Amino acid sequence: MPGIGTLINVATIVAGAGIGLALGHRLPERTREITTVALGMVTLLVAALSAMEVTSAALVAAVGGSAPVLIVLASLLIGGIAGSLLRLEDRLADLGGLVRRLFTRSRVAVGAGGGPEGTAAPQEGAHRFVEGFVSSSLVFVVGPLAILGAISDGLGNGIDQLALKATLDGFAAIAFAAGLGIGVMASAVPVLVYQGAFTVLGVALGNFLPEASVDALTATGGLLLVGVALRLLRIRSLPVADLLPALLVAPVLTAVVAAF
Numbered sequence: 435m436p437g438i439g440t441l442i443n444v445a446t447i448v449a450g451a452g453i454g455l456a457l458g459h460r461l462p463e464r465t466r467e468i469t470t471v472a473l474g475m476v477t478l479l480v481a482a483l484s485a486m487e488v489t490s491a492a493l494v495a496a497v498g499g500s501a502p503v504l505i506v507l508a509s510l511l512i513g514g515i516a517g518s519l520l521r522l523e524d525r526l527a528d529l530g531g532l533v534r535r536l537f538t539r540s541r542v543a544v545g546a547g548g549g550p551e552g553t554a555a556p557q558e559g560a561h562r563f564v565e566g567f568v569s570s571s572l573v574f575v576v577g578p579l580a581i582l583g584a585i586s587d588g589l590g591n592g593i594d595q596l597a598l599k600a601t602l603d604g605f606a607a608i609a610f611a612a613g614l615g616i617g618v619m620a621s622a623v624p625v626l627v628y629q630g631a632f633t634v635l636g637v638a639l640g641n642f643l644p645e646a647s648v649d650a651l652t653a654t655g656g657l658l659l660v661g662v663a664l665r666l667l668r669i670r671s672l673p674v675a676d677l678l679p680a681l682l683v684a685p686v687l688t689a690v691v692a693a694f
Contacts, residue, residue: 436637439587439596440629444622446604447574451619454611470613473606474666477573477659484656487649496646496692502653505687509654512687513680523675526571527564529624566617570610571624572662572674574603581655581681582648584629588636596629646692647685654684 487493488502497505517523574580579602583595603625610618643651658681661674 436588436590437630437633439593439600440584440626440633442593443574443596443600443603443629444626446600447570447607447622447625448619450604450607451611451616451622454608454613454618455616457608457612467613469609470666473573473609474663477666478663481656481659481663484652484659486653487656488653490646490649490653492645493649493653493688496644497688498691501691502650505650505684505691506654506657509650509680509684509687510657510677513654513683514677516679516683517676518673520679521676522678523673526568526624526675529567562615563617563620566610566614567620568617568675569614569662569665570607570618570621572665573606573610573659574621574625575628575678580625580629581632581651584632585636585643588633588638643685644689647688650684650688651681654680 488506490502493502579595579599583593583599586595587593607618607621658674658677661672661677664670664672665674
């Protein structure tokens, strides 16, 4: 049944976040911070492995020896321009704030009733919720398995890739939620929408991505994950969401260059 892989993925994120929230209240602040640092380091490792696909034999054979790096560069530039004009980073942050208000409206109302001291905690909680929602959403959505696994599921080729991603996301959600709170659980929503859309695309269009385009997409996604890792490690907060359109541009550019 198409879509079952994404549903399993969503379930593991929610379950992992629940475990992380339970552990987070029992762990000291230093321990919660180190879990986020560890996740950032692993994300950096996965990013490096994905980015190495820029040297794949299929991509080089399709577009030439020097073109893959230029394709990734052009994809990031074009995608970044489009994403910044669409304000994707701001919109994702706004979505996090909206979901938080829906989840915690009653508690915020009670806290705000206490005057200046009552409003400080809700404001701090809002920032923490949005940070957890944005950071975890990017990690769960940006990875190439989110696209490739969902398409494979839609094609009826099984859910092996999404099962692997679900396992990874479940453990990641534990670490995220322990350090960043309940916003991580809400990130299951964009995962459901994003992967669900690619599953429908797989059902409708079939296997439309050649191996070279997949490799270009994977390499571009790897560089986006570097930005996510830098955010998690608190080195620099990059607007990674503004670069997400690059994942759509990379396969198109690969096909165009390969045609000439």
